[in-house]
Amino acid sequence: MDFSYSDIQTEFRASLRRYFAERNDQAGKADPRELARRWRAELWTQLAELGTLAALLPEAYEGLGGDTIDAIAILEEAGRGEVSPPIIENGIIAAGLIDRLGSAAQKQALLPAIAKASLKFAFADGDILAPGAPGPVFKLTQLETGKYRLEGRQAMVAEASDCDHLLLLCGGLGPGVTLFCVAPAQPGVVLRPFWTVDDRPAASLILDGLQLDAAASIGPIGGAGEAVSDVLDLASIAQCAEAAGLMAGLLNQTIAHLKTRTQFGQPLANFQALQHRLADMVAAYELSLSLTYKAAILSRQPGPESQSAVSGAKVQAAEAARLIGHEAIQMHGAMGMSLELPVGRSVKRLKAMEPQFGSAAYHLGRYRALRRARAA
Amino acid sequence: MDLTLTAAELSFQAEVRDFLEAELKPEWRGVSHVDNRTQPAIMAQWQAVLAKKGWLTAGWPAANGGLGWSPMQHHIFKEACSKARAPKIPTMSIGMIGPLICVFGSPAQQAFYLPRIVSGADIWCQGFSEPGSGSDLASLKTAARREGDDYIVSGQKIWTSYAHLASQMFCLVRTDPLAARPQAGITMLLIDMTLPGITVRPIRTIDGEHHFNEVFLDDVRVPVRCRLGGEHKGWDVARALLAFERSGIADVVATRQVLGDVAAIAAGEKRDNASLLDDDDFANRLARLEIALDSLEIFEMRVMEATEREAAKEYDVSLLKILGSELKQKIHMLGIEALGRFAAAWPDDDAPVHPSGAGAKLVVDALFYRAGSIYGGANEIQRNIVAKSLLKSASEI
Numbered sequence: 001m002d003f004s005y006s007d008i009q010t011e012f013r014a015s016l017r018r019y020f021a022e023r024n025d026q027a028g029k030a031d032p033r034e035l036a037r038r039w040r041a042e043l044w045t046q047l048a049e050l051g052t053l054a055a056l057l058p059e060a061y062e063g064l065g066g067d068t069i070d071a072i073a074i075l076e077e078a079g080r081g082e083v084s085p086p087i088i089e090n091g092i093i094a095a096g097l098i099d100r101l102g103s104a105a106q107k108q109a110l111l112p113a114i115a116k117a118s119l120k121f122a123f124a125d126g127d128i129l130a131p132g133a134p135g136p137v138f139k140l141t142q143l144e145t146g147k148y149r150l151e152g153r154q155a156m157v158a159e160a161s162d163c164d165h166l167l168l169l170c171g172g173l174g175p176g177v178t179l180f181c182v183a184p185a186q187p188g189v190v191l192r193p194f195w196t197v198d199d200r201p202a203a204s205l206i207l208d209g210l211q212l213d214a215a216a217s218i219g220p221i222g223g224a225g226e227a228v229s230d231v232l233d234l235a236s237i238a239q240c241a242e243a244a245g246l247m248a249g250l251l252n253q254t255i256a257h258l259k260t261r262t263q264f265g266q267p268l269a270n271f272q273a274l275q276h277r278l279a280d281m282v283a284a285y286e287l288s289l290s291l292t293y294k295a296a297i298l299s300r301q302p303g304p305e306s307q308s309a310v311s312g313a314k315v316q317a318a319e320a321a322r323l324i325g326h327e328a329i330q331m332h333g334a335m336g337m338s339l340e341l342p343v344g345r346s347v348k349r350l351k352a353m354e355p356q357f358g359s360a361a362y363h364l365g366r367y368r369a370l371r372r373a374r375a376a
Numbered sequence: 377m378d379l380t381l382t383a384a385e386l387s388f389q390a391e392v393r394d395f396l397e398a399e400l401k402p403e404w405r406g407v408s409h410v411d412n413r414t415q416p417a418i419m420a421q422w423q424a425v426l427a428k429k430g431w432l433t434a435g436w437p438a439a440n441g442g443l444g445w446s447p448m449q450h451h452i453f454k455e456a457c458s459k460a461r462a463p464k465i466p467t468m469s470i471g472m473i474g475p476l477i478c479v480f481g482s483p484a485q486q487a488f489y490l491p492r493i494v495s496g497a498d499i500w501c502q503g504f505s506e507p508g509s510g511s512d513l514a515s516l517k518t519a520a521r522r523e524g525d526d527y528i529v530s531g532q533k534i535w536t537s538y539a540h541l542a543s544q545m546f547c548l549v550r551t552d553p554l555a556a557r558p559q560a561g562i563t564m565l566l567i568d569m570t571l572p573g574i575t576v577r578p579i580r581t582i583d584g585e586h587h588f589n590e591v592f593l594d595d596v597r598v599p600v601r602c603r604l605g606g607e608h609k610g611w612d613v614a615r616a617l618l619a620f621e622r623s624g625i626a627d628v629v630a631t632r633q634v635l636g637d638v639a640a641i642a643a644g645e646k647r648d649n650a651s652l653l654d655d656d657d658f659a660n661r662l663a664r665l666e667i668a669l670d671s672l673e674i675f676e677m678r679v680m681e682a683t684e685r686e687a688a689k690e691y692d693v694s695l696l697k698i699l700g701s702e703l704k705q706k707i708h709m710l711g712i713e714a715l716g717r718f719a720a721a722w723p724d725d726d727a728p729v730h731p732s733g734a735g736a737k738l739v740v741d742a743l744f745y746r747a748g749s750i751y752g753g754a755n756e757i758q759r760n761i762v763a764k765s766l767l768k769s770a771s772e773i
Contacts, residue, residue: 003678069377252772275763283695290674297379312667368663
């Protein structure tokens with residue numbers, strides 16, 4: 001049994017931590033959205049140079065051949081560093097889906113470009129993980145052999161307003177789901193850009209008479225389901241790790257604030273009402289991190305046990321994020337409300353994450369279903 | 377990172393399982409440790425079986441019969457015992473005073489007490505709390521004054537678990553009322569419960585049982601040779617308890633069994649072919665607790681593994697105690713809710729039985745286990761420990 005990172009991973013984490021700390025020093029108190037506009041491209045290139053995007057790619061395609069543990073090492077640091085570039089959307093989702101489903105030519109054309117950050121992807125999951133939704137919202141119909149038409153709309157697609165390719169998950173032809181790769185400028189694709197609460201570019205996506213060739217599909221028609229399920233589980237794990245990093249940051253900021261802020265002639269750290277709440281925050285953090293590690297370890301062999309762990313980790317992370325986030329703001333007092341402090345920005349990032357890759361409600365339902373199946 | 381056990385750990389796990397399979401009699405399994413009618417006799421028999429194997433004192437120092445197990449081995453052993461529903465090993469004697477005597481006892485004390493602890497000839501109780509001294513233990517007032525080769529002890533202990541069954545009590549007394557710090561005037565005495573001047577009075581608890589007692593000490597003459605550690609050094613002796621092997625403190629396996637009981641209760645009563653388990657609100661809350669338990673299980677293993685690497689944080693054990701006790705309480709309460717109106721019946725022989733057949737024990741256990749967040753250092757004290765450690769540490773999380 002081992003819950004530690006390898007020496008190489010530890011070294012990698014340390015270098016990322018130094019890099020993010022320097023960036024944050026330079027950023028100072030700049031407006032987060034302004035910062036996102038100004039630095040996104042530059043940050044993106046540098047993150048690629050550091051290897052964060054190549055980490056999970058196979059070595060044959062200029063990747064580093066890493067596994068989920070490497071991914072959580074990177075994302076924990078991204079969380080601590082309060083940066084939200086789309087590492088998960090590209091390094092895990094796009095890379096994972098294309099690697100699992102793509103043809104040799106597609107892999108050769110796209111994977112090295114992901115590693116180098118020369119192509120950016122957004123993934124429109126068709127709301128498949130929305131609780132109660134009837135299935136993928138993008139409906140595929142066949143026009144003639146090798147020609148397809150796609151209709152539908154998704155209100156929120158992260159990164160969609162700042163990407164080179166859209167990966168679309170579609171249903172409609174038989175029971176399976178199909179992955180297509182299209183350019184945002186293609187006729188029939190309408191994007192209505194907006195910013196997310198955590199200052200990331202996003203868009204509403206409307207597909208109106210989008211016509212596609214079979215060549216645009218990644219993998220067989222109706223054959224993407226298992227790969228999508230596994231890759232979204234990896235994305236969830238990575239996201240839980242990023243959440244853990246953000247929560248660690250919030251805890252450290254709150255502890256520092258309690259030590260230094262003086263009221264009634266003494267540091268806030270002296271007040272037991274705050275001490276006990278701090279203890280509960282740390283307890284929530286440790287529980288959440290624990291299940292994230294379990295899910296990461298089990299993801300080496302995807303199956304019902306790893307899926308239960310992923311769903312458990314998402315539920316636990318959502319609960320911990322709310323407790324820690326809200327308490328961090330409360331304990332900072334009015335300062336916690338200021339956009340200049342990282343506290344509120346981290347809380348917003350945690351909020352934006354929560355519904356991605358399946359809300360806590362979706363994952364609680366999936367956990368129950370998996371448990372019931374095991375018991376039967 | 378990985379979750380697998382080493383080959384050596386796996387073979388140890390198999391050895392423990394085989395041993396339990398062979399030695400643990402069916403009628404010993406599942407005896408609730410809060411059942412005073414059957415538990416003491418069974419516990420003694422189980423203790424003898426473990427002593428013969430050498431595993432009873434595995435956590436003691438090597439010179440006193442310890443086996444030098446790794447934290448993971450202790451974890452594996454306790455987990456297997458819990459899964460087999462083995463009787464609890466008596467904490468006061470095997471987990472607390474035994475190892476304390478190993479560390480602080482004179483050769484004569486070790487020769488006298490340790491074999492009697494191992495054989496079960498002595499049952500021990502802990503004389504710490506007093507009417508005016510609970511969480512603030514250092515304020516204790518029971519006085520011991522030196523008279524020749526004896527201490528004359530007068531005062532009162534309270535909440536003394538199983539004092540009515542015990543033959544010995546390890547007891548903190550005040551030997552120096554004028555010490556600059558209250559902690560500096562305290563001594564630990566090993567008191568023979570048959571000595572003249574000791575009166576034990578029962579305190580019945582809300583589960584209807586007799587666990588607790590008041591112990592009155594009225595000019596009890598305790599020989600100086602029964603002092604453990606130096607005079608006025610009792611606080612250091614007691615504090616050493618904190619450093620002992622603490623695996624299993626989160627009690628995950630036993631709590632998972634309670635969770636299973638709760639699910640069985642919820643599934644046990646059907647109306648229109650649906651049970652409470654089909655109710656979304658109930659099933660969500662049950663799943664939520666199960667996820668918390670899954671998390672706690674891994675957190676405990678992380679602490680275990682970090683302890684082996686000497687990388688555990690000083691507050692980790694406190695977090696495990698807080699999380700383990702409060703989660704078990706929440707699961708108990710969900711079980712009471714699942715029992716519905718049956719939970720209101722006191723589980724005498726003539727009480728109605730829930731359709732699941734389970735339940736009566738859960739009510740009593742749930743009532744008893746309100747103590748889980750009080751004993752062993754109240755959870756408020758544990759939260760103090762966690763927060764103070766975080767707030768004084770220079771390093772970040």
